[in-house]
């Protein structure tokens with residue numbers, strides 16, 4: 001069974017190359033669904049109880065499409081239990097990631 005492409009509505013500005021006039025508008029781009037067996041949200045392989053891969057470009061694009069901003073690790077672990085979130089936050093901080101500032105990589 002073919003899985004549908006994921007539509008991503010985005011802003012687009014058309015520029016008249018003769019006059020230079022800019023016309024704002026919108027367009028739709030499409031992204032492939034996650035590979036079979038991978039998480040539909042982040043495109044990575046992980047157990048459902050674990051956070052999404054906040055460093056995944058797939059996740060960044062999907063999340064931005066849904067919420068209009070870049071994801072954080074806190075977003076990626078929103079569906080996790082409080083205990084799981086605490087473990088991940090502690091581990092990420094140990095790795096140098098300022099989780100509460102919204103970083104997804106060590107600073």
Ligand SMILES: [Zn+2]
Nearest residue numbers: 039042052053
């Ligand atoms: Zn995921």
